[in-house]
Every structure is written in structure tokens, then in C-alpha cells.
Amino acid sequence: MKKNRNIERFSILASGALIAGAAAAGAADVDASASPASSILDRADSSTVPTVTVSATRRDASLQSVPVAVSVLDGDQLAHDNRNSIDNIVQQVPSATFRQQGGNKDTTIFIRGIGTISTSPGVEPTVSTVIDGVVYARPGQATLDLLDIERIEILRGPQGTLFGKNASSGVLNVVGRKPSEQTSGFVDASYYQGDEKRVRAGLSGTIQPGVLKAAVTALYADYAGNVDNVHSGGGKLNGYDRKGVRARLDLTPSSDLDVALIADYLRSNSSPTFTPYKSTSAVFSQAIAPAVAGPESRQVNADLPSDIHDINKGLSAQIDWRKNGYTLTSISAVRDWDNQQYTSTSAIGNGAEIGRITAAFPATRDIGTVEFSQVSQELRLASPKDQFAEYVVGGFYLNGKDREVYQRIVTSAARVDSGRADYGVKSESYSLFGESTLHLSPAWNMIAGARWTRDNLSYDHARNSTQTVAFPGVQPGVSNTGSTSEDGYSGRLGLQYELSRDANVYFTYSRGYKGPAYNVFFNMLNRDTLALKPETSDSFELGLKLSAFEHRLSANLAVFDTKYANYQANFYDTVAGAVVTRLINAGDVSTKGVELDLTARPTRALTLNAALAYTDARIDNFNCPPAAAASCNLNGKPLPFSPKLKTFVRANYALTLDNGLITDFSTDYAYQSKTQFDLFQSPDAIQSAYGIINAGVALSSPTSGWRVALVGKNLANRSYATNLVAATGYVTRAVPRDDKRYFGITARSEF
Numbered sequence: 238m239k240k241n242r243n244i245e246r247f248s249i250l251a252s253g254a255l256i257a258g259a260a261a262a263g264a265a266d267v268d269a270s271a272s273p274a275s276s277i278l279d280r281a282d283s284s285t286v287p288t289v290t291v292s293a294t295r296r297d298a299s300l301q302s303v304p305v306a307v308s309v310l311d312g313d314q315l316a317h318d319n320r321n322s323i324d325n326i327v328q329q330v331p332s333a334t335f336r337q338q339g340g341n342k343d344t345t346i347f348i349r350g351i352g353t354i355s356t357s358p359g360v361e362p363t364v365s366t367v368i369d370g371v372v373y374a375r376p377g378q379a380t381l382d383l384l385d386i387e388r389i390e391i392l393r394g395p396q397g398t399l400f401g402k403n404a405s406s407g408v409l410n411v412v413g414r415k416p417s418e419q420t421s422g423f424v425d426a427s428y429y430q431g432d433e434k435r436v437r438a439g440l441s442g443t444i445q446p447g448v449l450k451a452a453v454t455a456l457y458a459d460y461a462g463n464v465d466n467v468h469s470g471g472g473k474l475n476g477y478d479r480k481g482v483r484a485r486l487d488l489t490p491s492s493d494l495d496v497a498l499i500a501d502y503l504r505s506n507s508s509p510t511f512t513p514y515k516s517t518s519a520v521f522s523q524a525i526a527p528a529v530a531g532p533e534s535r536q537v538n539a540d541l542p543s544d545i546h547d548i549n550k551g552l553s554a555q556i557d558w559r560k561n562g563y564t565l566t567s568i569s570a571v572r573d574w575d576n577q578q579y580t581s582t583s584a585i586g587n588g589a590e591i592g593r594i595t596a597a598f599p600a601t602r603d604i605g606t607v608e609f610s611q612v613s614q615e616l617r618l619a620s621p622k623d624q625f626a627e628y629v630v631g632g633f634y635l636n637g638k639d640r641e642v643y644q645r646i647v648t649s650a651a652r653v654d655s656g657r658a659d660y661g662v663k664s665e666s667y668s669l670f671g672e673s674t675l676h677l678s679p680a681w682n683m684i685a686g687a688r689w690t691r692d693n694l695s696y697d698h699a700r701n702s703t704q705t706v707a708f709p710g711v712q713p714g715v716s717n718t719g720s721t722s723e724d725g726y727s728g729r730l731g732l733q734y735e736l737s738r739d740a741n742v743y744f745t746y747s748r749g750y751k752g753p754a755y756n757v758f759f760n761m762l763n764r765d766t767l768a769l770k771p772e773t774s775d776s777f778e779l780g781l782k783l784s785a786f787e788h789r790l791s792a793n794l795a796v797f798d799t800k801y802a803n804y805q806a807n808f809y810d811t812v813a814g815a816v817v818t819r820l821i822n823a824g825d826v827s828t829k830g831v832e833l834d835l836t837a838r839p840t841r842a843l844t845l846n847a848a849l850a851y852t853d854a855r856i857d858n859f860n861c862p863p864a865a866a867a868s869c870n871l872n873g874k875p876l877p878f879s880p881k882l883k884t885f886v887r888a889n890y891a892l893t894l895d896n897g898l899i900t901d902f903s904t905d906y907a908y909q910s911k912t913q914f915d916l917f918q919s920p921d922a923i924q925s926a927y928g929i930i931n932a933g934v935a936l937s938s939p940t941s942g943w944r945v946a947l948v949g950k951n952l953a954n955r956s957y958a959t960n961l962v963a964a965t966g967y968v969t970r971a972v973p974r975d976d977k978r979y980f981g982i983t984a985r986s987e988f
Contacts (some may be wrong), residue, residue, distance in 0.1 A: 322382055441453075448489055658759045832846075
């Protein structure tokens with residue numbers, strides 16, 4: 238431990254020296270805006286903070302002008318930082334966290350401490366994911382890879398008016414890259430310690446001037462993993478391999494009509510692995526040997542390790558027709574997602590190695606398949622700009638169909654038992670929405686919006702079992718069907734006041750809505766057949782956005798207070814000696830806090846970024862379900878996956894050399910306070926506070942279009958968990974990619 242602390246001190250000092258050195262070199266700073274290859278930052282105007290355009294109000298506007306709390310991540314910056322999926326971008330967004338689970342279909346993103354923890358296809362996410370205007374109905378669809386993106390907008394707080402019913406905590410809005418005017422191409426490749434490889438290549442340009450442009454990007458990524466399987470011939474786990482392609486065709490048949498056709502396909506294989514974190518049972522310790530439980534353990538003894546397969550694909554067409562200042566937008570999309578999981582609820586080995594199996598710790602093998610398809614259609618009409626009343630009105634339709642098969646094989650010392658469940662969910666959602674901004678005076682704006690949603694939800698479920706009584710992890714056979722329909726309302730009301738040309742303040746009230754739900758899962762019981770009530774939220778937000786020092790500094794501040802009613806959460810209960818989950822209307826929860834985002838350009842070559850979020854997300858009133866065996870004394874307790882304090886800071890300095898090449902120095906530091914991962918407040922499921930330091934140096938040619946960078950991740954070598962799961966006798970840990978220090982090299986060539 239002393240050695241690790243010394244390394245951490247050295248890394249902090251080294252990062253500090255890098256920032257200080259960049260600042261000291263500011264006396265000789267120069268304009269580094271000659272080419273995109275010169276820096277991943279936009280340096281179109283080297284003396285000011287670049288203007289950031291967002292679509293948070295369903296029409297393009299500057300980040301500083303919209304009365305919404307938004308975090309914006311640059312796609313090129315994420316690629317250079319080796320942050321290529323949703324689970325690792327949250328390190329840069331203090332308001333967001335991510336729940337890593339055994340398979341990506343069960344993962345969840347949280348914003349301001351609020352997210353949905355459930356494996357049921359009958360519940361929708363609290364945070365909506367929208368990619369190129371298309372709503373992804375299941376969160377697992379979007380957790381694979383960010384293939385070719387321009388930016389990510391994280392809209393914080395309820396966004397039910399313009400982005401839909403399943404946005405009661407926020408929206409992850411991903412904007413893909415458009416084809417370029419000039420014919421161009423690129424190849425970028427990276428290699429990191431741990432045998433992680435990533436290669437992307439793309440072509441873009443005009444096919445017929447003024448009429449047709451196209452772009453295509455292909456991806457190959459492979460990572461062996463950072464967990465050792467000490468079982469004979471086990472090899473590495475917790476890795477992945479991904480192959481994908483994205484193509485976009487932009488047609489302009491006339492000056493007032495644009496058509497964008499987008500197709501994407503991604504195939505992914507992964508081996509997510511939880512390692513033994515703590516053991517309070519000698520039998521368990523003996524069963525996992527020679528692996529040893531510990532906070533920094535990266536070993537398992539698994540005869541059949543986890544194996545996840547995904548195919549995610551889709552087609553969309555966006556049509557924009559402009560007439561007399563009005564814009565009519567149509568977005569039509571179809572998507573398919575196939576998921577196959579070989580996982581386990583056992584921590585001792587996933588197969589049938591009898592020598593390590595006991596009555597207390599049987600081995601389980603879970604085999605699950607998901608076939609999900611969705612069809613969506615959105616129509617929007619945007620009014621002309623610079624009018625007294627500017628508005629966006631529209632309608633939205635989404636149809637989703639889910640079929641799943643789940644089998645659990647339980648091997649004990651005496652016998653092998655199993656259960657199989659076949660189930661599915663059908664969902665339909667219709668909505669009408671509109672939001673208007675009234676320019677009451679040159680300084681005052683009023684915002685008003687509303688959305689009506691109609692949800693139709695139905696399910697069927699049938700489970701067979703080799704036993705008529707419950708045994709570890711499997712309930713007896715049962716068969717049920719059900720359906721429900723609900724009308725929901727959401728909206729927004731607010732005022733915005735322009736303090737000066739470069740500063741404005743806003744105050745908004747937002748109503749969020751998340752539709753009804755069914756707890757449809759493998760161990761579904763008769764008591765789970767009632768539909769859950771919709772989840773609603775009421776949020777008040779006060780925000781300040783300003784630019785200062787001749788646009789060398791931009792600052793965005795938001796203070797929020799949100800209360801949720803009929804919060805949909807997983808409740809852990811014990812039935813017939815087995816722990817099961819019950820999706821329930823858990824009661825009332827709340828989240829309140831303050832967020833700050835800063836960007837500064839002290840010199841033409843030095844850019845500083847800082848973000849901070851203080852979030853107090855708590856259970857106000859927990860409704861214990863009837864006949865619950867577990868304790869429900871949770872009032873006043875923190876919500877899981879919600880650290881009170883989370884920060885991110887970055888410094889980037891670009892120096893032009895005498896030969897015209899540009900050197901970029903960068904470093905960043907992410908910190909979060911202690912985090913409880915368990916709704917029921919297990920003391921063994923708390924991750925202590927930690928900080929992660931990264932740094933990099935790059936050399937690029939503005940004229941030749943190439944860039945080479947050396948990247949160092951987790952320089953202080955700080956081990957941590959992205960999830961801790963406490964069970965009887967042991968605790969297991971989800972191991973992140975940067976659980977220990979590693980280095981890599983990236984290269985890019987543009988032509």
C-alpha cells in the first residue's frame with residue numbers, strides 16, 4: 238500500500254508539472270488553428286472559447302443560449318481518450334454514473350442519481366438514449382460502441398416535452414458525423430497495453446455536387462481483458478471484440494429539401510466478469526482457490542466463463558422540408574437487437590466442476606436470448622426563428638416487440654436441476670407534443686410546453702422447472718399474461734432573462750413521465766402480474782449561463798430540486814430460501830444539488846475545462862410491498878450509484894514548433910466521493926472515494942493531416958469498482974477497463 242501511495246503522489250506531481258509547464262510556455266503560445274489535425278479541439282477562433290452548437294431544443298442553437306442544463310462531449314476527444322462506449326464516457330460527466338452488470342442488456346445509466354435497475358423488458362429506462370434522432374427503446378441497444386460520432390449531449394433533468402416519456406431523469410443525445418463537402422478519408426488506429434486494439438477507417442465526400450453526399454465508416458476493435466481466469470486453459474476475461482459499419486447518404490433534391498439515410502450494423506462479443514472482492518466464508522474461499530478475494534482482485538476460477546453476443550442494426554430516414562421559414566421534419570426508423578448471454582449467478586464457477594460445488598454454493602449456468610425489434614416515426618414542425626412566438630410541435634409513435642428465452646441450470650453436490658422461461662413484451666406508445674418560446678421583450682423569454690402520451694403494454698410469460706418447489710435461483714413453474722394502458726402528461730414552464738449580451742438566467746419547472754411497467758423476468762411469480770403505476774417527476778431548476786473576458790471564459794451553473802413519485806425500483810426479497818428481485822413502485826425519492834461547467838482559454842493555445850456536480854439523491858418514503866421478507870427501513874437513505882460529489886478537470890496545451898508541427902499536451906483528473914451500490918445499504922457494497930489521473934502528448938502535422946499520440950491512463954494506479962454486489966458469504970466486484978495503470982499509442986492519417 239505504501240508503494241501505491243508513493244506512485245499516486247508521483248503521478249499527481251507529474252500531472253501538476255505538465256499543467257504548470259503548459260502554462261509557463263504560454264509566453265510563447267501561437268495559433269494552432271491551421272488544421273483539424275493540429276488539435277482535437279476546435280480552434281477556429283484561437284482567442285476565444287469555441288461556440289458549441291446543440292440540438293437540446295430540437296433545433297440547432299448555441300449551448301449558452303438554451304435554457305437547459307447540457308453537458309457536451311466532443312467525439313474526436315472521446316476517441317483520443319479511448320472512451321468509446323457509454324460506460325466509460327460518464328467519467329467526464331459529473332452528473333452521470335453507470336451501472337455495470339453481468340450483461341449489457343442489464344446495464345443502466347443514471348443522471349442526477351436517478352436510473353432504473355431492472356432486467357425486465359417490461360420497464361423502460363429513466364434516461365432516454367437518442368441516436369441521430371432515433372429513440373432507443375431498450376438501454377442495452379446503446380451500450381456497445383460509439384462508432385463515428387460528432388458529439389454527445391447529456392441533457393440533465395426531466396426532458397419529457399420534446400424527447401419523450403422515458404426521459405424523466407435526462408437524455409443521452411448522440412449526434413453522428415455528417416458527410417463532408419470535399420472528398421476525404423481517414424484511418425486511425427490505436428494499441429494499448431493489455432492487448433487492446435482499435436482500427437477505424439472512413440471515406441466521405443460529394444458524389445454529385447449540390448445533390449448527393451455520402452460517408453461510410455468501418456470499425457474493428459479487440460481487447461483481451463484484464464481479468465485472469467486461473468482455471469486450466471482459462472486465459473483472459475472481461476474483454477471484447479467488435480466489428481461494425483455505419484453509412485450515411487445525404488440527398489438534396491432541391492434547395493428546400495434534405496434527406497438523410499443512415500444504416501448501421503455492429504456485432505459484439507464480450508466476457509464481462511465480476512471478481513471476488515470479499516469473502517466471509519471459508520467454504521467460499523476454498524471453492525474459488527487459487528483465486529483469492531480482495532479489493533484489487535483480478536482473478537476468477539471459472540470453468541465456463543461469461544460470454545455475451547450482440548448484433549445491433551438499424552435503418553433510419555430523416556426528411557427536412559423547408560417552406561417560408563418553417564421546417565417539417567420526419568424521422569422514420571427500424572431497429573433490431575439480438576442478444577445472447579451465457580452468464581451465471583454463481584461466484585465459484587459457472588459449470589459443473591463437482592469438486593468445488595457445495596450445498597451452500599451450487600454452480601449455476603444462465604443461458605438467455607433476446608430478440609427485440611422496434612419501429613418508430615416522428616413528425617415535427619418548427620416555426621421560423623426571430624418571431625415573437627417560436628415553437629416546435631409534433632407527434633411520435635413507437636412500437637416495440639421483445640421475445641426472450643432464459644434457462645438456468647443449477648448443479649449441486651447431489652444433482653442437476655434446471656428451469657426455463659419463455660416470455661415477451663409488446664409495447665405501443667403514441668404522443669403529441671409542443672413547446673414554444675415567447676419573446677416577451679428583448680430581455681425576457683417565456684418557455685411553455687406539454688406532451689400527451691398513450692401507452693399500451695402487454696406481456697406473456699411461462700416457466701417450466703424440474704422441481705415443483707423452489708430451489709436455489711429457480712422458482713416453480715408458472716404461466717401468466719397481462720395488459721394495461723395509461724395516459725400520461727409531461728411538460729415544461731419557465732422564464733429566461735438576458736442579463737447582458739453574454740449572460741442569461743433561467744428558471745424552469747418540468748414534469749417528467751415514465752410509463753407503466755411489468756416485472757417480466759425469469760423468476761416471475763403470480764404476485765408480479767399487476768402493472769406498476771407510471772413514474773412521475775416534478776423538477777425545479779435555476780440556471781445561469783455566461784461568457785466573460787471577451788469570450789475567453791464560459792460558465793454554466795444549474796441548481797435543481799426534483800421529486801419522484803411511484804419510483805420504479807428493484808426490491809430484493811427472499812422466497813423459499815432464494816433471493817429474488819421484485820420490480821415495485823418503491824415510493825417517493827428526490828434529488829437535489831448544484832452543477833457547474835467551466836471552459837477557459839487563458840491563452841490562444843491553452844484550454845482548461847472543469848465540471849462539478851454535487852448531488853443529494855435520497856429515498857424519502859419507501860413503500861414496502863405486502864408480505865415482504867426483507868427489511869424496508871430505507872427512508873432517508875441515499876439512492877444507489879449516486880456519489881454526492883463528482884468532478885472532472887482537463888488541461889490542453891497546443892504548441893507550434895519551428896518546423897510547423899504541433900505538439901499537444903493534455904491531462905485530466907476525475908474524482909468521485911464514496912458510492913453506495915446497493916439500494917438496501919449493504920456496508921459491503923460501498924466504493925470509497927477515488928480519483929483517476931490521465932495524460933497524453935500528441936504530435937501532428939496541419940499540412941499533411943497526420944497525428945500520433947501517446948496516452949497514459951490511471952497514472953496513479955488506483956483500483957476501484959464500477960459495481961459491488963453483496964451476497965451471503967461473499968462480495969463480487971465489476972472491474973473497469975482502467976482498473977490499473979496502462980499506456981497506449983494512437984495514430985491517425987487523413988487524406
